[in-house]
Amino acid sequence: MNIGFIGTGNLGGAIIRALSGQDGLTLYGLNRTRTALQELARETGLVPCADIRELAGSADCIVLAVKPQQAHAVWPELVPALTGDKCLVSLAAGLTRESLRRSTGGICPVVRAMPNSPVLIRQGVTALCFDDATLTGLQKECILAMFGSLGSVHVLREELFDAFTAVIGSGPALVFYCIEAMIEGGVELGLDRREAAVMVKGLFSGASLMAQRSPEHIGLLREMSTAPAGTTTAALAHFDRTAVRGNIMDALRRACDRSAELG
Numbered sequence: 172m173n174i175g176f177i178g179t180g181n182l183g184g185a186i187i188r189a190l191s192g193q194d195g196l197t198l199y200g201l202n203r204t205r206t207a208l209q210e211l212a213r214e215t216g217l218v219p220c221a222d223i224r225e226l227a228g229s230a231d232c233i234v235l236a237v238k239p240q241q242a243h244a245v246w247p248e249l250v251p252a253l254t255g256d257k258c259l260v261s262l263a264a265g266l267t268r269e270s271l272r273r274s275t276g277g278i279c280p281v282v283r284a285m286p287n288s289p290v291l292i293r294q295g296v297t298a299l300c301f302d303d304a305t306l307t308g309l310q311k312e313c314i315l316a317m318f319g320s321l322g323s324v325h326v327l328r329e330e331l332f333d334a335f336t337a338v339i340g341s342g343p344a345l346v347f348y349c350i351e352a353m354i355e356g357g358v359e360l361g362l363d364r365r366e367a368a369v370m371v372k373g374l375f376s377g378a379s380l381m382a383q384r385s386p387e388h389i390g391l392l393r394e395m396s397t398a399p400a401g402t403t404t405a406a407l408a409h410f411d412r413t414a415v416r417g418n419i420m421d422a423l424r425r426a427c428d429r430s431a432e433l434g
Contacts, residue, residue: 172313174313185290201220222248227252246274250278253275259280268283268302280310283298341426354367
């Protein structure tokens with residue numbers, strides 16, 4: 172399969188690097204910054220294209236890896252080059268499948284993909300929407316393989332994409348926020364900032380790995396780490412009294428509502 176990327180920045184570039192060198196794939200790319208595109212081509216074997224028409228003519232699958240507000244500039248060149256045997260995969264957050272089909276005139280199948288930022292280190296979580304009935308089995312297989320090389324993949328109905336965006340798409344920033352808060356807490360208690368950062372990052376890494384590997388419910392793992400009348404109990408009791416759990420759930424609801432507004 173030939174895969175073309177409109178946009179080869181952080182996200183598009185991460186996918187290209189993960190796919191480069193795989194048998195049976197030829198990668199094409201287009202980016203506003205030509206020097207960055209040429210560097211990526213030297214690194215990965217990507218074939219740089221001069222314009223959208225050239226890229227669309229060469230690719231079986233076209234990945235739209237631009238910001239949602241930039242997508243409108245793509246359609247005038249892209250739509251005339253689309254044919255029914257191609258497939259458009261959109262990474263643009265908030266652009267619904269229906270809006271994508273309207274923009275492209277329904278010429279070819281459309282897939283929505285929502286990867287989160289850890290795809291940059293091939294540890295991402297991606298949602299795919301295969302609701303388009305015109306998708307072929309081969310197209311689904313290739314798209315699953317593409318994002319599977321970047322982490323775990325979940326096929327969801329489009330109606331669940333706002334929830335996925337809130338919990339998983341926004342999730343890394345929320346985790347980083349908690350890491351930062353715990354580092355600051357350690358510094359307030361007297362730990363060296365650099366050492367506190369290393370220790371807290373190790374804490375999150377180890378706890379996450381433990382949660383992944385253990386068959387036990389996450390609540391039981393928390394109980395296993397909590398002694399009666401101990402330091403952890405005191406901290407968790409403060410969380411409960413100040414409604415930390417409810418605030419986290421409310422924050423995710425706000426993020427979900429914002430995702431719907433953007434769509």
